[in-house]
């Protein structure tokens with residue numbers, strides 16, 4: 001246990017609050033997972049890196065974290081207002097595969113991305129389609145308590161029945177009612193949301209029997225039902241991206257409050273978006289995958305480094321220049337650490353300063369800046385190494401696992417020569433030098449901005 005008090009910004013109270021867990025040194029953490037109808041983009045991954053940093057900070061403070069993440073493989077409609085096609089069925093139609101096939105495929109691709117980014121595995125990963133009965137039971141409880149009504153296309157939650165509906169987002173219900181822009185269909189109030197949707201005349205690939213007819217669960221109910229199953233009626237932290245504040249998390253709070261008469265989670269934390277050219281990265285709009293960064297010659301951990309340079313509650317603007325800078329700095333940091341001798345001690349003053357930053361709402365930019373202060377400090381080289389490796393438990397950059405690869409001078413010279421030929425447009429000659437480098441047992445990986453790396457084959 002450390003001396004520094006943990007403080008997190010709680011979206012519910014809009015305040016920085018000391019963290020107080022329900023159970024001693026135990027944390028129940030629920031992170032909303034991906035909707036698996038397409039590849040995750042680097043924006044999604046920024047959110048999961050934020051979750052991972054939070055988890056690492058809790059663990060370093062001595063907490064045992066029970067981390068649950070769902071996989072949304074049914075029920076997330078194209079519009080968050082409960083209209084339009086199910087994203088899974090739409091993805092299946094476009095990709096000429098079954099909804100079940102794309103769910104499995106994109107879930108695996110997502111989990112592989114997490115691994116490449118050194119994100120610690122959740123304690124429990126649970127799929128919505130494997131918890132249909134739990135969701136039906138949840139809706140039945142809401143029905144018994146009088147919070148639901150039926151329309152021709154489903155069972156809806158009546159948000160008027162909860163006086164403080166919308167408190168997370170500070171929703172202005174009157175304002176919403178005055179200028180209804182929401183697709184109301186048969187909903188009684190614009191904020192009402194679907195708990196169960198009927199298949200209707202269409203045959204769906206993913207559908208189940210229920211007391212109300214054949215259909216599928218709404219998006220919000222899956223998280224509430226699974227969170228309750230694995231973490232109980234009230235747990236410590238519920239986390240997701242900022243877009244979850246006005247709809248998804250607002251509705252989760254409502255249905256849990258209605259069913260259990262209690263707040264679902266004590267702390268609500270939200271990661272801000274990654275943008276590109278001032279536009280949010282999204283699966284349906286401008287997207288960018290981790291795989292593309294790799295194809296451009298960058299390591300996934302360079303992206304991890306990049307995300308640590310901004311606070312989770314600010315938007316981060318992605319640029320290739322920024323990523324190239326992160327890659328270069330990460331490499332410099334590794335070189336530095338490998339050149340330091342082992343066997344030192346963690347410097348207590350730097351440790352205290354570090355904990356001060358990370359424990360105050362995960363101030364990673366300041367924690368990262370401290371790395372360079374340690375490197376430039378007067379402390380023993382071996383102590384520098386131990387201190388930096390201690391920091392890396394939070395950064396997750398695998399700094400301790402680095403093996404120094406010495407590139408022979410001749411290979412270095414050839415790579416520079418090849419680069420200069422490429423810049424002159426003499427590509428055939430550049431290719432033949434690439435072959436010579438390969439013959440030495442190394443390969444050159446081109447990346448953006450005239451950068452390249454040399455790695456053993």
Ligand code: AMP
Pocket residue numbers: 032033034035036042043044045046047072240241242243244271272273274275280281282
């Ligand atoms: P989804 O797969 O769309 O359900 O989203 C998975 C997670 O990524 C959610 O927590 C979203 O809030 C989050 N997210 C979506 N877009 C972005 C973005 N551009 N930047 C950061 N997080 C995002």
Ligand code: ZN
Pocket residue numbers: 031032033223248
């Ligand atoms: Zn959720």
